[in-house]
Amino acid sequence: xxxxxxxxxxxxxxxxxxxxxxxxxxxxxxxxxxxxxxxxxxxxxxxxxxxxxxxxxxxxxxxxxxxxxxxxxxxxxxxxxxxxxxxxxxxxxxxxxxxxxxxxxxxxxxxxxxxxxxxxxxxxxxxxxxxxxxxxxxxxxxxxxxxxxxxxxxxxxxxxxxxxxxxxxxxxxxxxxxxxxxxxxxxxxxxxxxxxxxxxxxxxxxxxxxxxxxxxxxxxxxxxxxxxxxxxxxxxxxxxxx
Amino acid sequence: xxxxxxxxxxxxxxxxxxxxxxxxxxxxxxxxxxxxxxxxxxxxxxxxxxxxxxxxxxxxxxxxxxxxxxxxxxxxxxxxxxxxxxxxxxxxxxxxxxxxxxxxxxxxxxxxxxxxxxxxxxxxxxxxxxxxxxxxxxxxxxxxxxxxxxxxxxxxxxxxxxxxxxxxxxxxxxxxxxxxxxxxxxxxxxxxxxxxxxxxxxxxx
Numbered sequence: 001x002x003x004x005x006x007x008x009x010x011x012x013x014x015x016x017x018x019x020x021x022x023x024x025x026x027x028x029x030x031x032x033x034x035x036x037x038x039x040x041x042x043x044x045x046x047x048x049x050x051x052x053x054x055x056x057x058x059x060x061x062x063x064x065x066x067x068x069x070x071x072x073x074x075x076x077x078x079x080x081x082x083x084x085x086x087x088x089x090x091x092x093x094x095x096x097x098x099x100x101x102x103x104x105x106x107x108x109x110x111x112x113x114x115x116x117x118x119x120x121x122x123x124x125x126x127x128x129x130x131x132x133x134x135x136x137x138x139x140x141x142x143x144x145x146x147x148x149x150x151x152x153x154x155x156x157x158x159x160x161x162x163x164x165x166x167x168x169x170x171x172x173x174x175x176x177x178x179x180x181x182x183x184x185x186x187x188x189x190x191x192x193x194x195x196x197x198x199x200x201x202x203x204x205x206x207x208x209x210x211x212x213x214x215x216x217x218x219x220x221x222x223x224x225x226x227x228x229x230x231x232x233x234x235x236x237x238x239x240x241x242x
Numbered sequence: 243x244x245x246x247x248x249x250x251x252x253x254x255x256x257x258x259x260x261x262x263x264x265x266x267x268x269x270x271x272x273x274x275x276x277x278x279x280x281x282x283x284x285x286x287x288x289x290x291x292x293x294x295x296x297x298x299x300x301x302x303x304x305x306x307x308x309x310x311x312x313x314x315x316x317x318x319x320x321x322x323x324x325x326x327x328x329x330x331x332x333x334x335x336x337x338x339x340x341x342x343x344x345x346x347x348x349x350x351x352x353x354x355x356x357x358x359x360x361x362x363x364x365x366x367x368x369x370x371x372x373x374x375x376x377x378x379x380x381x382x383x384x385x386x387x388x389x390x391x392x393x394x395x396x397x398x399x400x401x402x403x404x405x406x407x408x409x410x411x412x413x414x415x416x417x418x419x420x421x422x423x424x425x426x427x428x429x430x431x432x433x434x435x436x437x438x439x440x441x442x443x444x445x446x447x
Contacts, residue, residue, distance in 0.1 A: 052355065073360060074358070081356035086349065087350050104363065
């Protein structure tokens with residue numbers, strides 16, 4: 001059974017279509033990249049998976065149940081969420097930022113501490129140096145590492161990424177992409193990853209869904225994606241050549 | 243005569259503080275929850291902010307005049323004066339609560355919601371702590387203004403340092419005017435300094 005499935009999903013704002021008749025499946029353990037230009041509807045699609053938005057038509061099934069039937073709080077706590085602006089709480093330490101969902105879920109402080117330390121190790125930040133720092137005392141790359149650790153904190157089966165590395169310098173971006181792949185191997189999560197960077201899509205995705213003007217243009221694993229013939233796919237693939 | 247004046251200054255200063263503290267407690271108890279309510283109900287914004295704005299534009303003497311004939315809250319004395327002071331103090335508190343909460347970085351609120359915080363958790367754990375300095379700034383501005391405005395309470399028998407000022411104006415007695423104005427100014431300065439300190443202490447980052 002697909003962990004996440006879009007069935008004929010459309011979304012409109014004031015009659016203006018943002019997504020049209022989108023159907024796709026995300027199998028457990030895969031990394032689906034939603035690739036598209038700005039305004040192609042990829043972030044909207046992502047936000048519908050954890051019930052931040054709901055389809056105007058069609059349904060999204062998470063673990064076999066439509067998002068409209070999930071308690072939104074329960075649904076969201078089963079999904080990690082990482083965005084480009086990171087969105088760390090500026091008044092929380094690194095430890096409290098990462099430990100937020102475990103705390104909301106009622107973990108004991110000792111369990112939270114050991115989970116936070118484990119995750120800081122995993123994202124390459126020595127816990128002793130970092131757990132008591134505040135976000136303003138971190139670099140952009142470190143903040144995003146904490147953002148990824150925070151998403152993994154309560155061990156959710158699904159992770160949602162919205163252009164998480166878009167604001168980082170190229171070197172840091174590559175480091176975080178490598179780390180993403182390493183974490184993916186370690187934790188075997190199901191990820192849905194939004195990006196407009198075709199290089200990133202080819203590097204990280206096990207499956208790539210290309211969105212154009214709110215429609216699914218093409219969906220295939222990276223190897224096959226190279227041979228795509230649609231004009232939009234060719235336009236993205238052209239970016240690889242320079 | 244001298245010691246009489248000092249005694250009366252002390253008594254009326256205490257009286258003045260009573261007016262201000264009462265008015266501020268009520269204004270905060272109404273203004274902060276109402277400001278939070280406005281962040282949740284966009285449709286109520288023009289109505290409530292409009293009402294608070296209009297209250298501020300009514301000249302203070304006229305406002306007292308309007309309040310006197312109203313049953314329960316009107317009449318002569320402290321209660322009417324406090325009602326008028328509350329109406330004046332409301333706008334800065336309401337507006338700063340609302341602006342402070344909406345001013346919390348969108349990405350921070352979006353993350354909080356996406357991680358499965360309830361609206362109540364979002365408000366208490368994220369929005370209020372981050373908006374606290376802005377809310378406190380509104381309370382500080384309202385307090386300082388109220389300390390000055392409270393001098394008009396004397397005209398409807400509400401007491402306070404305005405008693406000196408109105409008496410001094412009526413008898414062209416500068417000493418009496420200063421006996422009211424100087425303590426009022428000192429209280430305002432002290433309140434501004436003290437609440438400014440609290441504001442900085444509340445800054446979460």
